[in-house]
Amino acid sequence: MARPRVLSGIQPTADSFHLGNFLGAVRQWIGMQETHDAFYFIADLHAITVHPAPAELRRRTRVSAAQLFAAGLDPERSTLFVQSQIREHSELAWVLICNTGMGEAARMTQFKDKSAKFGESSAGVGLFTYPILQAADILMYQADQVPVGADQKQHLELTRDLAQRFNSRYGPTFTVPSPYIPKEVEKIADLQDPLAKMSKSSSSPQGILEVLEEPRVLTKKIMRAVTDTGTEVVADPENKPGVTNLLRIQSALSGTPVAELEARYVGQGYGALKKDVAEVVVDAFAPIRERTEKLLSDEAELDRLLAVGARRAAAVARETMEAVRDRVGFLPVPSRPESDV
Ligand code: TYM
Numbered sequence: 316m317a318r319p320r321v322l323s324g325i326q327p328t329a330d331s332f333h334l335g336n337f338l339g340a341v342r343q344w345i346g347m348q349e350t351h352d353a354f355y356f357i358a359d360l361h362a363i364t365v366h367p368a369p370a371e372l373r374r375r376t377r378v379s380a381a382q383l384f385a386a387g388l389d390p391e392r393s394t395l396f397v398q399s400q401i402r403e404h405s406e407l408a409w410v411l412i413c414n415t416g417m418g419e420a421a422r423m424t425q426f427k428d429k430s431a432k433f434g435e436s437s438a439g440v441g442l443f444t445y446p447i448l449q450a451a452d453i454l455m456y457q458a459d460q461v462p463v464g465a466d467q468k469q470h471l472e473l474t475r476d477l478a479q480r481f482n483s484r485y486g487p488t489f490t491v492p493s494p495y496i497p498k499e500v501e502k503i504a505d506l507q508d509p510l511a512k513m514s515k516s517s518s519s520p521q522g523i524l525e526v527l528e529e530p531r532v533l534t535k536k537i538m539r540a541v542t543d544t545g546t547e548v549v550a551d552p553e554n555k556p557g558v559t560n561l562l563r564i565q566s567a568l569s570g571t572p573v574a575e576l577e578a579r580y581v582g583q584g585y586g587a588l589k590k591d592v593a594e595v596v597v598d599a600f601a602p603i604r605e606r607t608e609k610l611l612s613d614e615a616e617l618d619r620l621l622a623v624g625a626r627r628a629a630a631v632a633r634e635t636m637e638a639v640r641d642r643v644g645f646l647p648v649p650s651r652p653e654s655d656v
Contacts, residue, residue, distance in 0.1 A: 321351035321495075322458035324358040324398065324449075325383075327375035328367065328515055331527035332382055334596065335503040335513035338567050339464030343495065345387040347462060353393040354456045354628060355383065360398045360405065360448060364441040377614065378607070380621055382526060385606035396624035398452065403632035407451035408444065410639055411477050414484065415447050419476070424469055450474040454481075455635050456628075457490040465501035466512060468494060485642040488635075500567050506540040509556035524596060527604050534593040537561075538586075548580035548588050558585065561592050568595040 323344055325336060332341065344355050357379045362372060376397055388395055398404055420426070423446050430438035449470050453461055454477070461471060471494040478489040505511045505522035517523055524533055543555040550559045550573050565588070566573045580588055610617055640648070 318350065318352045319459040320354065320457060320490075321347045321460045321462065322354040322356075322453055322456045322492075323462050324356045324361075324452055325379060326358045326362045326515075327372065327379040328362050328365065329525075330375065330378060331525035332379070333513055333515065333526065334524040334564065335464065337386070337526055337599075338500040338503050338564070340462060341383065341386055341388075342500075342567075343462035343497065344383075344393070347460070347495075348389060348393040351460065354396075354458070354631070355388065355393055356396045356398045356401075356452065356624075356628070357383075358398050358449075358452070361445060364439060364445055377611065377617055378527075380617055381607045381610040382603065384610055384617075384620070385603045386526075390620050390623065394624045394627040395621065396628040397621055400621070400625040401455075401628050401632045403455060403629075403636045404448065404451055406636060407455055407639060408448040410643060411447050411451050411454075411481070412444055414477060414480055415473075419473065420444065420447065422469075423473065425466065446470045446473050447477070450477045453492050454478055454489045455632050457631075457635065458492045459490060460495045461492050462495040464503075464512075465496055468496065488638055488642055499563055499573075503564065504556060504560040506536060506557075506560075509541060509560050524600075526600050527607060528600070530597040530601055533596055533600065537593040537596060538589050540589060542585045542589075546584050548583065548585065549577050558588070561588055565592045565595055568599050 321344075323340060325332070325340060344353070347353060357376050359372060359376050362375075367375070380395060380397070383395060384390065420443060426438075426442055426445065429442050433439075433442075446469075449467075450473060453471075453474050461467075461474075463471065471492070475491050478491045482488055482491075503513045505513045505517050505519075506524070507519050507522035508517075511517070511522075513523055515523070521536055521539065524536060540557060540561060542557040542561075545555070548558060548562070549555065550562050552559045562573050562576055565571070566576060576588075
């Protein structure tokens with residue numbers, strides 16, 4: 316039987332991924348390449364909604380790819396590609412935009428948060444249509460499962476609605492995907508503000524643990540993490556969000572259940588917990604950092620791996636778009652003299 320298909324994406328909007336990306340998404344991606352037909356991509360079309368400098372975007376796109384390979388993504392088993400290299404994403408996004416209601420798009424909370432930051436009227440239309448492009452990414456590959464953090468849940472619901480609507484309006488075309496959001500790591504919190512998610516756009520770098528950061532910086536940030544009143548090391552999301560976050564991080568990285576960790580720290584203070592968390596984080600990140608540097612030193616090889624991914628992705632995208640074009644009533648595209656990528 317064919318393996319189920321998994322697809323997910325990550326934006327190249329920072330110089331390094333952070334622990335939230337790593338635990339909430341990247342680790343699942345790597346695990347699922349063993350059991351699924353895996354497609355992963357770097358969402359550079361999404362990244363331009365906030366206008367990065369072109370040279371920075373190019374650099375961060377390669378750094379993102381290098382980190383994914385360094386973290387264990389295997390180019391033989393997974394297809395990793397850069398979103399903008401597959402032109403069909405933008406094309407399908409337009410078709411889906413024409414099947415989305417204004418109210419439906421306006422309800423997206425990420426858009427509401429981001430537009431509030433820019434000021435309602437100066438937020439770009441790209442931010443507004445962002446979730447619809449995300450739906451196009453997913454539906455293009457007929458994905459069964461989409462591993463993401465909790466912040467993407469609403470975008471996945473929109474994707475399912477759009478798939479169902481298109482299928483009933485134009486005939487069965489898209490697989491309706493399911494989100495894959497493991498509860499324990501769905502929202503890794505900011506170390507300085509444990510009620511907020513760890514985020515690239517967080518106001519303080521002290522709250523974020525970056526995969527490519529130096530071990531001593533990681534350790535310092537963890538030792539200074541905001542904890543809660545009291546001294547007991549127990550998971551209690553309401554009253555002890557800081558300690559709960561550290562316990563979840565340690566549990567996810569060490570494979571030890573939270574209850575077992577709670578028992579281990581009876582009679583010890585927060586300091587002992589932080590020391591151990593620092594150790595597991597550094598152990599997880601240091602080898603990725605080393606391998607990322609190595610991969611970045613051979614840009615040609617990195618680009619070659621991405622070109623292999625782009626070719627595999629393009630074959631699927633072309634097939635889906637041909638069906639979509641036919642269903643909505645477009646004439647077939649005449650062949651072009653230059654080879655189409
Ligand atoms: P992005 O680049 O913001 O984040 C990449 C992945 O990391 C997860 N994540 C977290 N998980 C747990 N705790 C956190 N603190 C945390 N912060 C981030 C995100 O949920 C995400 O899974 N819109 C997407 C990119 C995208 C995409 C797609 C994803 C574009 N098209 C299609 C899936 C399918 C985004 O901005 O992710």
